[in-house]
Structures are given as structure tokens and as C-alpha cells.
Amino acid sequence: MSACTTSPAAPPAIIAERGQREVFCGLTGIVWLHRRIQDAFFLVVGSRTCAHLLQSAAGVMIFAEPRFATAIIEERDLAGRADLDDELDRVATRLIARRPDIRLLFLVGSCPSEVIRLDLGRAAARLEERFGRSPRVLAYSGSGIGTTFTEGEDACLSALVPTLAPAPGPATRLLVVGALADVVEDQFRRLFAALGIATVDFLPARRADAMPPVGPFTRYVLAQPFLGETATALERRGAVQIAAPCPLGAEGTRLWFESIAAAFGIDPAHVDGVLSLPVRRATAALAAPRARLAGRRVFLFPDSQLEIPLARFLARECGMILTEVGTPFLNRRLMAPDLALLPADAQLAEGQDVARQLDRCRAARPDLVVCGLGLANPLEAEGFATKWSIELVFSPIQGFEQAADLAALFARPLARRALLEV
Amino acid sequence: MQLTLWSYEGPPHIGAMRIATAMHGVHYVLHAPQGDTYADLLFTMIERRDRRPPVSYTTFQARDLGGDTAELFRTAVRDAYDRFRPEAMIVGASCTAELIQDDPGGLAAGLGLPIPVIPVELPAYQRKENWGAAETFYQLVRTATAGQAPPDRAAQPFCVNILGPTALGFRHRDDVRDIAALLARLGIAVNVIAPLGASFADLARLPAAHANLVLYPETAGTAAGYLARRFGQKTISTVPIGLGATRDFVAEIAGLAQITPPPGLAEESRLGWYSRSVDSTYLTGKRVFIFGDATHAIALARVATAEIGFSLVGLGTYSREFAAPVRAAAQSYGIEALISDDYLAVEAAIAAAQPELVLGTQMERHIAKRLGIPCAVISAPAHVQDFPARHSPFAGFEGANVLFDTLIHPLMMGLEEHLLGMFRDDFEFNDTAAPSHLGPHATTPPEPASAAPAPAGATAGALADTLASAPVGRDDASAPVWRDEASAPVWRDDAEAELRKIPFFVRGKARRNTEIFARERGLNPITIETIYDAKAHFSA
Numbered sequence: 001m002s003a004c005t006t007s008p009a010a011p012p013a014i015i016a017e018r019g020q021r022e023v024f025c026g027l028t029g030i031v032w033l034h035r036r037i038q039d040a041f042f043l044v045v046g047s048r049t050c051a052h053l054l055q056s057a058a059g060v061m062i063f064a065e066p067r068f069a070t071a072i073i074e075e076r077d078l079a080g081r082a083d084l085d086d087e088l089d090r091v092a093t094r095l096i097a098r099r100p101d102i103r104l105l106f107l108v109g110s111c112p113s114e115v116i117r118l119d120l121g122r123a124a125a126r127l128e129e130r131f132g133r134s135p136r137v138l139a140y141s142g143s144g145i146g147t148t149f150t151e152g153e154d155a156c157l158s159a160l161v162p163t164l165a166p167a168p169g170p171a172t173r174l175l176v177v178g179a180l181a182d183v184v185e186d187q188f189r190r191l192f193a194a195l196g197i198a199t200v201d202f203l204p205a206r207r208a209d210a211m212p213p214v215g216p217f218t219r220y221v222l223a224q225p226f227l228g229e230t231a232t233a234l235e236r237r238g239a240v241q242i243a244a245p246c247p248l249g250a251e252g253t254r255l256w257f258e259s260i261a262a263a264f265g266i267d268p269a270h271v272d273g274v275l276s277l278p279v280r281r282a283t284a285a286l287a288a289p290r291a292r293l294a295g296r297r298v299f300l301f302p303d304s305q306l307e308i309p310l311a312r313f314l315a316r317e318c319g320m321i322l323t324e325v326g327t328p329f330l331n332r333r334l335m336a337p338d339l340a341l342l343p344a345d346a347q348l349a350e351g352q353d354v355a356r357q358l359d360r361c362r363a364a365r366p367d368l369v370v371c372g373l374g375l376a377n378p379l380e381a382e383g384f385a386t387k388w389s390i391e392l393v394f395s396p397i398q399g400f401e402q403a404a405d406l407a408a409l410f411a412r413p414l415a416r417r418a419l420l421e422v
Numbered sequence: 423m424q425l426t427l428w429s430y431e432g433p434p435h436i437g438a439m440r441i442a443t444a445m446h447g448v449h450y451v452l453h454a455p456q457g458d459t460y461a462d463l464l465f466t467m468i469e470r471r472d473r474r475p476p477v478s479y480t481t482f483q484a485r486d487l488g489g490d491t492a493e494l495f496r497t498a499v500r501d502a503y504d505r506f507r508p509e510a511m512i513v514g515a516s517c518t519a520e521l522i523q524d525d526p527g528g529l530a531a532g533l534g535l536p537i538p539v540i541p542v543e544l545p546a547y548q549r550k551e552n553w554g555a556a557e558t559f560y561q562l563v564r565t566a567t568a569g570q571a572p573p574d575r576a577a578q579p580f581c582v583n584i585l586g587p588t589a590l591g592f593r594h595r596d597d598v599r600d601i602a603a604l605l606a607r608l609g610i611a612v613n614v615i616a617p618l619g620a621s622f623a624d625l626a627r628l629p630a631a632h633a634n635l636v637l638y639p640e641t642a643g644t645a646a647g648y649l650a651r652r653f654g655q656k657t658i659s660t661v662p663i664g665l666g667a668t669r670d671f672v673a674e675i676a677g678l679a680q681i682t683p684p685p686g687l688a689e690e691s692r693l694g695w696y697s698r699s700v701d702s703t704y705l706t707g708k709r710v711f712i713f714g715d716a717t718h719a720i721a722l723a724r725v726a727t728a729e730i731g732f733s734l735v736g737l738g739t740y741s742r743e744f745a746a747p748v749r750a751a752a753q754s755y756g757i758e759a760l761i762s763d764d765y766l767a768v769e770a771a772i773a774a775a776q777p778e779l780v781l782g783t784q785m786e787r788h789i790a791k792r793l794g795i796p797c798a799v800i801s802a803p804a805h806v807q808d809f810p811a812r813h814s815p816f817a818g819f820e821g822a823n824v825l826f827d828t829l830i831h832p833l834m835m836g837l838e839e840h841l842l843g844m845f846r847d848d849f850e851f852n853d854t855a856a857p858s859h860l861g862p863h864a865t866t867p868p869e870p871a872s873a874a875p876a877p878a879g880a881t882a883g884a885l886a887d888t889l890a891s892a893p894v895g896r897d898d899a900s901a902p903v904w905r906d907e908a909s910a911p912v913w914r915d916d917a918e919a920e921l922r923k924i925p926f927f928v929r930g931k932a933r934r935n936t937e938i939f940a941r942e943r944g945l946n947p948i949t950i951e952t953i954y955d956a957k958a959h960f961s962a
Contacts, residue, residue, distance in 0.1 A: 020498070021481045025457025045423075047517035047546060052432040053460045075547040078521075087423040093427060111455045111518035114484070134620040144457025144486040145518070355478075356504055374462030374474065381472035 014330070023303060023328055023373055026152025027108065027145030028057050032394060033156055034067045036179040039103040039133075039208050042068040043095060044142070045088060045120060046110030055309070057390075060213055067102070069095065073112055084118055087127070092127050092137075102135050103235035106156065109141035138163065148328040150226040150230045150304045150393065153179060157203060160211060161233035164203075167215035172197040174260065175212055175239065177231070178224030182206070183397035188223075188399060194274045203230075214239050219263050221256070223247060223398060225338065226305035228331045245337040246309035246397045248406060250282035260266065278400035285404035286317060289411040290311030296414065299366035299377065302326035302352050303389040309338045310370070310392065311346060318407050322346045323364040326357065368410060369414025385413040428765045428785055430740035430803055434544035434554025435516045436461055437641075441558040443589035444617040448562070449511035453491075453519035453526050456481040468806050469590050478502040479517070481793060492524045498531035499530050510538040510622040512558060517546035527786070538622070540565050547958070550763075552640040552715070552741060555588055559617055560644040566625035572653045575632050580679040581611035582658070584630040586642030587618035592718065592802040593816045594618060595809075597637060598819035601662060607687070608672065610679055617641075629653040632676055635816065637661065638717055640741060642827075642897065660829040663721035665693045665729050665822040693826045697730055705830070711736035711777035713760065713768055713786050714801025716744030718816070720751045722781050722800050726827050732829075735775045736745050736760060738768065740783075776931045779833060784808070796832035912942045912947040920950050 027050055030042045042049050051070035052402045071091045076082045088107075093105050096102060104129070107120045120139035126136040140159035146397075157177065163319065167173055174197050185202055190198045201212030214220075216238035222231065225246050234373040235241065244259035245252050254275055261271040298320045300307045312319040325342075326349040332339070349357065361369060362382070369386045376386040385411055397406040434454060443449040443465055452458070452877075457644045459479050465471045470642075480498045482491050499513065513526040527541025542561050544554045584601060588595035597619070602612055613631035614624050633656035649655045657680055662671035669688050677684050688694070696702060710732040712722050716739045726732040737752040738746070738760030745761040745772035760771050766879070769789045772780060780790040780797040784805045790797030799808050800816070817823040924932050939956035940948050 022459045047434040051426045051429045070426045090426045115521045144455040377466040378473045
């Protein structure tokens with residue numbers, strides 16, 4: 001285990017709720033995954049609701065022809081007047097004919113496709129054979145009944161893992177897991193090179209034919225905290241995890257690199273030498289947003305599973321006081337390094353009953369509420385400053401150089417309220 | 423299965439949400455899986471509503487499917503009643519819950535709540551958003567007016583209901599204000615405006631009015647039909663969008679109310695004078711493509727042609743339920759309607775028609791942006807900028823003013839366009855320069871098949887007018903099957919260069935007309951003389 005689990009914090013008392021959950025489903029992950037894997041196409045097999053969600057969730061209608069679409073199931077499909085397999089083959093074939101540049105096609109399951117037990121894994125195998133493995137065809141589920149928001153990325157990546165080539169030995173290679181912004185990946189690559197880690201891969205790669213190999217010589221580290229299924233799938237391939245807190249903030253990123261460096265047996269003095277400059281720079285840059293955030297009270301609604309690492313960052317590096325830290329799920333194994341760094345009195349909440357949670361939020365009178373788009377304006381109208389949580393998923397926030405940007409995302413609503421006279 | 427990149431309408435339960443959110447005291451309990459709550463952000467973000475829509479979701483997950491989803495639904499209904507204490511409740515299922523067949527209506531009825539609980543069955547795999555809104559509004563009206571006898575209105579002063587405005591409706595908020603003010607000017611009382619701003623109890627008062635003004639047939643048509651049948655109310659079906667339509671609307675309602683409208687009412691709109699004024703001459707015959715919901719598409723077609731002087735080159739709708747009136751309208755303009763909710767088909771039709779202006783939805787705004795054609799949004803689906811802070815109706819006399827501005831603003835101003843025609847290779851005025859008032863970054867993309875840069879020379883405005891507006895059939899334009907390599911005439915370099923002096927947005931049409939002319943006469947290659955012969959031919 002890494003050095004950062006030593007803090008002897010008592011486990012926080014958890015509010016566990018099962019009521020209305022105001023969260024996105026896993027289909028939403030397509031919005032960033034299709035930008036990350038630049039020759040992949042995501043075909044949702046679902047309903048008009050799925051299509052409507054995808055175009056509403058993130059205002060993504062900026063692409064001439066997006067690399068995602070929905071095969072909308074219709075009455076005739078359900079009534080048995082059309083054969084679902086034939087229909088899916090027809091739609092996928094038309095799609096691939098239109099887009100010969102696509103190297104990887106994901107069939108993405110939805111709530112309706114799961115309820116009618118449409119076997120997309122089998123369909124993917126059938127289509128891949130029909131296309132002569134060009135493109136490759138994989139299936140995963142982004143359904144709301146099975147996945148919450150960022151779990152869609154987990155499902156997508158864990159579907160990729162069995163297709164990865166075996167990694168050649170005997171040299172140990174590092175695999176960084178989780179979709180990151182290009183700028184963050186490039187910064188990380190430079191630091192790994194400076195540390196002396198020779199072979200570093202990222203999952204997912206930017207292109208389908210450049211996906212990394214994996215095997216018993218692989219040590220993997222999560223760059224995103226919500227990738228539990230992917231972690232399990234990697235371990236099934238023999239890869240070994242490097243436990244570390246999330247690379248958010250100057251401290252979080254330092255601990256993340258130190259955990260990796262320790263696993264590769266790199267001299268701690270050398271690690272200090274490499275990290276000291278970026279740590280110093282990030283810490284200095286954090287001073288300005290910290291001045292605005294320190295001592296202010298923050299309430300986090302459950303959304304992306306980034307909440308616990310974010311709360312750790314806001315408490316330890318920005319001096320904020322945590323009122324409630326909601327998370328859709330709590331994976332204690334993956335979250336252990338971050339949990340260990342949370343203030344001992346942090347109130348965690350797993351799951352959601354949105355009406356009750358809103359009651360608690362109003363009672364807590366926080367200075368800042370981190371929540372989804374459905375709640376933000378209503379809370380603003382009630383007088384609360386809010387930070388839309390979706391921006392935390394769509395922005396480069398990991399790493400040293402982004403630490404101050406991350407803090408600024410939280411400081412901006414407060415700065416704006418101080419600025420306005422309306 | 424239907425392959426969909428972007429969709430014009432959401433599923434039908436979104437329509438039900440638009441009704442519930444528009445009203446007071448109505449709560450909607452929706453049996454739906456986790457994730458369907460995304461719909462809240464349509465209202466809180468796009469429309470900037472300051473409160474959550476009055477909707478409770480069961481947000482069931484896979485682990486619930488093996489258990490008792492019906493109990494989950496009952497709990498959600500009970501909790502929603504206890505917390506929100508609504509006047510009435512509507513219950514239903516989204517697409518996934520429809521498949522698990524829990525019968526929300528029956529389950530809710532079994533709870534014996536002391537309020538009306540109205541089941542709305544919205545077949546998610548057949549129907550769409552507007553249908554869902556119309557059906558939900560109809561069910562609410564039916565329940566609210568159940569058991570009433572048709573009232574005796576003879577002794578009562580003439581009054582009307584305004585039906586159709588919803589939450590997330592395109593300019594509904596402002597349309598209602600303008601029409602209510604217009605009715606006040608006419609001395610006609612408004613009985614109920616619904617669903618926007620109405621309570622469930624208000625719906626019970628609907629039968630008292632003499633007539634129902636159906637502002638948006640997509641959402642109010644079903645309810646108005648029911649009220650007419652059940653309570654003998656008249657239906658005013660002229661949608662007052664545009665100057666002429668508003669005049670017709672005033673005439674229709676004045677006839678029903680047996681009143682004389684105050685003189686000079688229509689002069690309150692500036693549209694007529696602005697359009698007659700000489701600066702507007704340059705608008706004459708500009709080629710416009712219109713696509714939207716049926717109400718706005720039909721209304722804008724009349725405004726664009728009869729009130730601005732544009733030439734209509736395309737008219738269509740995504741509302742299959744209203745295909746017939748749109749087809750009839752298109753026929754009256756001598757074109758064939760485009761009835762489609764396939765975004766790619768709409769894009770292909772716009773590209774083929776080569777309009778100078780697109781009036782459409784947010785989808786067409788994106789299409790037009792890619793094609794480098796000016797565009798104004800005139801119909802849902804809308805985005806956050808289509809809910810402006812200022813009063814900005816489309817309906818009524820003020821609406822006509824807004825329409826004039828909306829349709830003119832995306833275009834070049836008159837003098838600017840003339841200069842562009844004269845000095846085509848001016849370093850500031852050129853093919854890729856956007857209208858100067860739209861800012862330095864609003865550049866238009868170059869023609870995709872651009873070859874050599876155009877040589878200097880000042881011509882082509884008139885050439886473009888004639889060649890591009892010549893009567894090429896729509897079928898030819900959208901399906902250039904004859905343009906195989908063998909039969910396509912060859913263009914000489916100097917002819918090609920002359921062609922490039924024609925504004926890019928009509929160049930394709932001019933090219934096609936010249937080729938038709940050349941082919942019919944066996945002229946090959948095409949020379950500069952061929953171009954001007956074709957121009958003369960099509961001018962005749």
C-alpha cells in the first residue's frame with residue numbers, strides 16, 4: 001500500500017439513502033469518450049429518451065457529424081414485427097458504410113435494451129465477423145439501471161481490457177488508467193520520463209489501433225477514481241494495482257507520483273528532486289483561489305464519484321469546511337487512499353434521496369453547493385452559490401499545473417457573487 | 423430501428439413534463455430508471471427556470487427489477503403527495519418503465535389519495551414530445567371538467583380561453599402576453615390561459631368561455647377538439663403569427679364576438695412600413711428555406727413571402743402529425759413539403775435547395791452554420807439563447823416587429839450587399855466575409871469544391887440573380903442523377919473563373935442551370951458566352 005493510508009482517521013458516519021437519484025446514466029460518458037478515442041464510434045441501442053439525453057446533457061451539438069448515434073428501438077421491433085438482430089445489423093452496416101474511417105465501434109446498451117434482454121455482446125461478435133474485424137466491434141452497457149454517470153467510462157474501458165494485447169516482459173511497464181485531457185497526459189508523460197519510468201501507457205489511447213498491451217508485467221494506477229470494474233478486469237489479466245490518491249491538487253498529485261515511483265523502486269531523493277518544482281509552482285498558484293475558499297463551507301451532491309477526492313482537495317489544500325460529501329457509490333477499496341486523507345469528521349452520504357438531501361443542504365446553509373445542472377439554478381434562486389459538477393468531469397483538472405485551475409472552478413461562483421450588484 | 427444522430431423531439435413524457443411544469447399545483451410522478459432525471463436540466467438550464475420541475479422519478483435500478491418496482495412507484499407517489507401536497511397528480515411511465523408494465527395508473531388509484539390522480543399513457547416507442555404534451559393536457563382538461571354540463575353562455579359577456587402555451591415552449595411566455603394585450607385592446611375578456619400559469623382548478627373553469635383560441639395546435643389541438651365537442655365551444659384556429667395572420671385573427675375573433683375592432687390596429691406593427699420602405703428592396707426574392715414545427719413553419723412561410731418578399735425554396739416540418747397542413751401550405755407556394763425527422767435528410771434538402779437564408783430550429787442553425795448560410799431560429803427545439811431576457815414575442819403585432827428583425831438581421835445590409843457584388847475581390851468584402859454587423863469572427867466557410875481563386879472583375883450580381891433563381895425543379899436540385907461524368911459538360915477555365923464571381927451561396931445553382939442550358943443545346947465546353955446565353959435564356 002502507499003504511504004498515504006497511514007492517517008488513522010476514524011471511519012466517518014455514513015448516511016446511506018435509496019430514493020430519487022438526481023444523476024446522469026452511464027451513457028453520458030460517451031460525451032467525453034468519443035473525443036478521447038478519436039476513431040471510435042458509439043452506437044447506443046436504446047430509446048428516444050437516450051438520444052434526447054445525449055444531445056441535451058452537455059450541449060454537444062457542435063460536431064458536423066458526431067461519432068455517436070442512437071439506434072432507436074420502435075414499436076415494430078418490440079412487437080416482433082421486425083427481427084431485432086436484423087435491424088441492428090442493418091443500422092450498424094449503414095453506419096459503417098457512411099463512416100469508413102471508424103476503427104472501433106461500441107454497441108452501447110441502454111435501459112430498454114437491457115430490459116428486453118437484447119444481447120449486444122453476441123451482436124458485437126456477429127457484426128465484427130461480418131465486418132472482417134474492421135472495425136472492431138465491442139459492447140458495453142451505459143444503462144441507467146446498471147450504471148451511474150462515470151460508471152459508463154468504467155464499463156467502456158473494462159470492455160476494452162480483454163481485447164488488449166499481452167504485454168511483453170520482463171521489464172515492468174506502467175499503465176495509467178482513465179480518460180484524461182491531452183494536456184494532462186502530456187504533462188504526466190514528461191514527469192514520468194524525468195522520474196526515469198521508461199515505458200508508460202495510457203488507457204484509453206487516443207486511437208483504437210494504439211491501445212496499450214497489458215499483462216503480469218503491468219503495474220497500473222488509476223487516474224480516475226470510478227474505474228472499479230476496469231481495475232478488476234486488469235487484475236484478471238495479471239496487472240497489479242498501485243494504490244494512490246487521485247491526482248487532484250498539488251498534494252494529491254505529489255502523492256500519486258510518489259506512490260508510482262515507490263512501486264518502481266525509484267530513489268525518493270530523485271523523486272523529490274523531480275517533483276519539487278511543480279509542487280512549489282502549484283502550491284504558489286493555489287494561494288489566490290485558496291484565499292477566497294478558506295473557511296467557507298461546501299456541500300457536495302453525489303454525481304461523478306469524484307466527490308471524495310475533491311472533498312479531500314477542498315479541505316486540505318483550499319481550507320474549506322466540508323458539510324456533506326455525497327457520492328453515488330462508495331468503493332472503499334479504490335477510495336481508501338483518499339478516504340484516509342479526509343478530515344475525521346467529514347459527513348459522507350452514499351446514494352441519494354434528492355428531496356431529503358436538499359432539506360439537509362438548506363439546513364446546513366453552505367457557502368457553496370457542488371451539484372448537477374438540474375439543481376443548480378433552483379438552488380441559486382434560493383440564494384446558494386453553486387458549482388455545476390459536470391464541469392469537473394469536462395475540464396482538465398488533474399495534475400500539478402491544473403491544481404489552481406481546479407480551485408478556481410470553485411472560487412469563481414463566489415467571486416462572481418461578490419462582483420455582481422444585481 | 424431508426425438511426426438517429428440528433429432528434430427534433432424528445433420522448434412523449436417530456437411533453438407531459440412541459441405541461442406539469444407550466445402549471446401550478448400539478449405534480450407528475452414518473453416511473454423511470456435512474457438517469458431519466460436529466461430532463462430537469464432542460465427546464466432549469468435551457469429555460470433558466472428558478473425551481474425544479476414538479477416531477478418525482480422512481481429512478482429504479484437493475485437491483486430493483488428483481489424486486490418490487492411497483493412498491494417503489496407507490497412509495498414515490500405517497501412521498502410526492504406528502505411533500506408537495508399538489509391539487510392534482512399525473513402518473514405515468516417513461517420508455518423503460520413501459521416495458522416492465524407496472525400499471526402506474528392502477529397502482530396510484532389503489533393508494534386512495536384525496537386528490538385527482540390522472541394516469542397518462544404515452545406510448546414511448548410510437549409517439550414523441552408534442553404528442554405527449556397534447557395528450558397530457560387533454561387528460562387534465564377532461565378530468566378537471568368531468569361531470570360538468572355545457573354552461574349557458576348566452577347571457578355572459580364574450581370571453582375566450584388561450585390554449586397551448588407550455589413550459590419550454592418557443593416564445594410562448596411572450597406570445598401569451600402580447601395576445602392577452604391585443605384581446606384587451608379589443609375589449610375581449612380572457613377566461614383562462616392554460617396550461618402556462620394555470621392551476622388545476624382553473625381548468626375546471628374552461629367551459630365558461632365562448633371560444634378557445636388555439637395558439638399552438640401541437641399542444642392544444644386535442645384538448646380544444648374535446649372542449650368543442652363536449653361543451654359546444656368555438657375554436658379559433660388562426661394562429662396570429664405574422665402581420666396578415668394577426669389581422670385575420672382579429673377579424674375572426676371580432677366576428678365571433680360581434681364587435682368592431684378599433685381602426686388602425688394593424689398600423690401598430692411596423693412590419694408593413696419597414697417592408698415597403700426602399701431599404702428593404704434588396705430583400706426581394708431572397709431564397710429562404712423554412713423548417714420547424716408545423717405552426718411556426720406555416721406562419722413563417724406566409725411572413726417570409728407575402729410580408730418580406732422572399733422567395734420560398736423549401737418548407738417542411740418534423741411533426742408528422744401535422745404533415746397534411748404543411749403539405750397543403752407548400753403546395754400553395756408551388757413546392758413540395760419536406761416531412762421528416764431525419765436530421766441528415768433535412769441537411770441534404772437544405773444543401774440541395776441552396777437557400778440564402780434558413781429559418782429553422784437549433785438543428786438547422788447548425789446545418790446552416792456548416793453550409794455557411796445565414797440562419798434564424800424560428801421554432802423549437804430551441805436553446806438557451808432562444809429564451810431572451812427581453813420581451814420577444816412572435817405572435818401579435820409586436821410579434822410581427824420581432825419577426826421583421828429576426829428575418830433581416832442574419833443577412834447582409836442592402837448597401838453592403840451591393841458593394842460585395844461590385845467589388846468581389848476587395849480584401850474586406852469577399853466570399854468568406856460575413857455580414858459586417860455580425861462581428862469579425864463570423865466568417866463563412868469557403869465553398870467545399872473551391873478550385874482556383876477568382877480573378878479580378880466586377881460583375882456577377884445580376885448574373886447570379888438570374889441564373890440562380892431560374893426554375894430548376896426541386897427534384898433536379900436534390901437528385902442530380904444526370905450529372906454523371908460522361909454527360910456533364912466541361913467548363914473552360916475562363917468560364918469557371920467567371921462563375922466564381924457569383925456569390926458562393928447561389929453559385930451551385932447557377933452552375934447547374936448553365937449546365938442544363940448547355941446540355942439541352944449540346945454546347946460543350948461551356949464558355950463565358952454560354953454563361954451569359956444561359957442568363958439571357960432564364961431571364962426571358
